[in-house]
Amino acid sequence: MSINDAAHESSTGATWAPIPRGSHFGLANLPYGVAVIDDRPMVVTRVGDGVLPVAYALAGRPEWADLFADGNLDRFLATGPETWAGVRAELRRFFLDKGQxxxxxxxxxxxxxxxxxxxxxVDFYASLDHATNLGRLFRPDSEPLLPNWRRLPVGYHGRSRGIVVSGTRxxxxAGLVRAGDEVVRRPCAQLDYEVEVGFVIGGSNHGRPVGVDSADSHVxxxxxxxxxxxxxxxxxxxxPLGPMLGKSFATSVSPWVVPLEAVKPYLLQQPRQEPEPDSVLRGTRPWVLDLALDVSVNGTTVGATNAAGLYWTFAQQLxxxxxxxxxxxxxxxxATGTVSGPGETERGSLIEAAWRGANPVKLADGSERSWLLDGDEVLIRGRFGPEGSGVGLGEVVGRVVPDEVDASMFLP
Known part of the structure; x- marks a missing residue:
């Protein structure tokens, strides 16, 4: 039996559910999503290429099934790790029971x-390679990293209403930009993507700090x-206060929330950080994501990297x-902020990949990109573990459409 065959058996078990070989959605995954079924949203889990409403699998535990009655994960997220683990175990039992x-x-x-x-x-800035690249682009005659960068996970608060699901256009x-000596309002001419990893929080900390090694009690x-x-x-x-309108118009997320329990087998020990971080940011458990990522524009892969290269872990960020x-x-x-690696093909944003327009990226159709054009489709994929036997996050995709804002649309 090959390593991939063994991994496939381990991820699927003796399940009755059809799971194509190479699927990233075996029983080791069991992600949560919300699908519109019979004109109403229902919480589902994905196995292979199919979904099942979670409440069906929890018919024998009505107190758990009721957590999903609102057609979202909100009440379930509020329960905490014990219930999260119990529901996950019940889902696995359901898919292993041939009578179901x-x-x-x-x-x-x-x-x-x-x-x-x-x-x-909150969006962080956790990639050393990304921060270094942008520092070199914007401050070529200075040290690329600002003095605080290795001391704390730099981040900013974003707009929660700007979070949209994959597939949303x-x-x-449009906004104010500098054009020579003038400041004008015009459609963005330098639209970019950023490859990132996001984390959904559950429960409450009741105003108490969460230690690094307690991250899984809240993520x-x-x-x-x-x-x-x-x-x-x-x-x-x-x-001086950071991004606002340049970020808040849209942040796309993938539709499947993969439980942290499914990810734990792929967490690695963090390398030593220099200088040693503050005591609040120190931990001993493995929190580094061994997560392969790639991004394509109109079907052409323009970058591939691994989140294992992030300097600050998601546990330190929390x-x-x-x-x-x-x-x-x-x-x-x-979210982690842009995930980039040290190589030229490992850059997680177009500003890096095209080096701010100095080296435009070539697409399969022969065209070049320094920035995204109207009609461009950006697709990001991610998986833990080897191709064909790992746990996948699926994909997040979005297509750029023209600005349709007209001055007459603004209220007087």
């Missing part, structure tokens, strides 16, 4: 919606993120976020 065999609903053709209500959103934003699951960025708008607005007593609660959401 039934036809799954094909995932193709289903409309998937955002599976939880976003309470708050991305309207090119429910993992998603893919595309943090669309209007670089020209951002460049004019971000000093510890820093709560270190001052900041409240977190169910549906709060945070």
């Amino acid at each position: 065999a039934r036809e799954l609903i094909p995932v193709s053709g289903l409309r998937l919606v955002l599976p939880f209500t976003v309470g708050d959103y 991305v309207v090119r934003p 429910f699951g993992v998603v893919l993120v595309n943090d669309w960025s209007a670089r020209d708008i951002q460049a004019f607005e971000y000093q 510890a820093h976020l709560t270190s001052n007593g900041s409240l977190i609660g169910p549906g709060d959401f945070y």
Whole structure:
């Protein structure tokens, strides 16, 4: 038996559910999503290429099934790790019980919606290679990293209402930009993508800091993120307080929330950090994501990297976020910031891949990109473990459409 065959058996078990070989959605995954079925949203789990409403599998545990009655994950997220683990175990038992065999609903053709209500959103800046690249682009004559970067996970609060599910069209934003000696309002001319990983929070910290090694008591699951960025708008607005309109128009997330329990076998020990971080940011458990990521524009792969290269782990990010007593609660959401690696083909944003327009990226149709054009489709994929036997996050996709904002649309 090959390693892949053994991994496939381990991930599927003796299940009655059809799981194609090479699927990233075996019983080792069991992600949660929300699909519109019979004109109403229902929480589902995905197995192979099909989905099953979670409440069906929990018929014998009505107190758990009722958590999903609202057609989202909100009440389930609020329960905490013990219930999360119990429901996950019950789902696995259901798919292993041949007496429960039934036809799954094909995932193709289903409309998937955002599976939880976003309470708050924070975006970090955790990739050393990304931060270094941008420092070299914007401050070529200075040290690329600012003095605080290796001391704490730099981040900013974003707009929670800007979080949209994969497949949502991305309207090119307009804003104030510098044009020579003038400042003008115009559609963004430097639209970019950012390959990121996001984390969905459950439970509450009741205003108490969350230690690094307690991250799994609050992080429910993992998603893919595309943090669309209007670089020209951002460049004019971000000093001194950081991004606002250059980021808030859209942040796309994948529709499947993969439980952290499914990810734990793929967590690695963190390398030593220099200088040693503050005691609040120190931990001993493995929190590094061994997560392969790739991004394509109109079907052409333009970057591939691994989240294992992130300098700050998601556990350190959560510890820093709560270190001052900041409240977190169910549906709060945070992301890593752009994930880039050291190589030229490992860059997680177009500003890096095209080096701010100096080296445009070539697509399969012969065209080049320094920035995204109207009609461009950006697709990000991610998986833990080897191709064909790992746990997948699926994909997050978005297509750019023209700005349709007209001055007459603004209220007097």
